[in-house]
Amino acid sequence: MSRPPPSTQSILRHWREAVPNDRLAHLVKDATRALVRALQMRLGEHAVSFGHWTFLRILWESDGLTQRELSEQAGVMEPTTFSAVRAMERLGHVVRRRRGDDRKKIFVFLTPKGRRLRKKLVPLAERVNRIAVRRVRSADITRTRKVLLSIIENLARDEQTADMRMPSTRELGRLNGSGRKRRPQGSRRR
Amino acid sequence: MSRPPPSTQSILRHWREAVPNDRLAHLVKDATRALVRALQMRLGEHAVSFGHWTFLRILWESDGLTQRELSEQAGVMEPTTFSAVRAMERLGHVVRRRRGDDRKKIFVFLTPKGRRLRKKLVPLAERVNRIAVRRVRSADITRTRKVLLSIIENLARDEQTADMRMPSTRELGRLNGSGRKRRPQGSRRR
């Protein structure tokens, strides 16, 4: 037991070789962490968190969505959107308004301040991406995108069918799309 | 404004085409979510969370590490390890002990119960991985692993040099390493 603390080198070696499929999840997770950190570091200087960035980017493309629609596009649950939007409202990046036609819905609009962030923030994200894929052949990036997409699809499919035999508490609502239609969104994934 | 809620199809199409580098981060993040969810769904039936799984797996390979060493191998900060280990101790999966030689350190040992989980949990993880990469050529998986690793390395390198010129509030504490040496560990990445 208790081997010597592995050096960074050995850790990297560990990743490179061996461990065929297992740890794919951890590798992907680590990549996410690295990417999010890199972006967050830069966004932080403009008082924008990674969570806000996600929603800002959607709003820059299509302003005036409801919170529900925002959730779908961002691929997160409503409470996540709710608290992010509330925080963004406090920062003066968005406003929320009800409309006459359906007073349940709350539409989210960018303020001029929120809109102006676009010019500053987008280049930061582009820079992070450029750094991330430095010295990686773009054909490999393309392939990686495809693989990641396949993984997402495979797991999504599995989750749906798995629900049939294994009501794992967290997806239950989504299934019975027949009569009841809880979870109307087709999404959940970005 | 307010476009119709995008179907899963349109969302997938969105991912497939266009958006060259931007959104790579989100794609990776979504893949992480899918993988973690799939694993968590299954681990949950054995009262193990994904966070605990991370540490259990390390301990199965090398029991009796300190919290610091666990943190390094898991690639997370100490407080994360701390609370996970404390929770795992409550669940009776590990125990924590001081040793005579250096009473700062706290060694974490699996209990028999924690050790027994291995046989049950590892197959679950293997199944998730098998599902995730279904119908993906293994050469592509290999390539994806390399790309992800490059991304992690590129960003790690950037973070180091970036610290020098850009004290971005979240890295500030780490800088003044001159006299104080906060953040002593060489790691931070898994």
Next chain:
DNA sequence: CGCTCTTTCTTAGATATCTAAGATAAGACT
């Protein structure tokens, strides 16, 4: 019309994670 179901937002509470800063033990150096 009035009851019930659905949709949407909100609240509550949990987990995982981070940074910053506190506490304690060891080591080092004058």
Next chain:
DNA sequence: AGTCTTATCTTAGATATCTAAGAAAGAGCG
């Protein structure tokens, strides 16, 4: 020996995210 520094664990507080359940508006139907 006494003080300063380093290492390790701990606490505190923040963010992002989730599930579960509450509240209010709308819709459908007998």
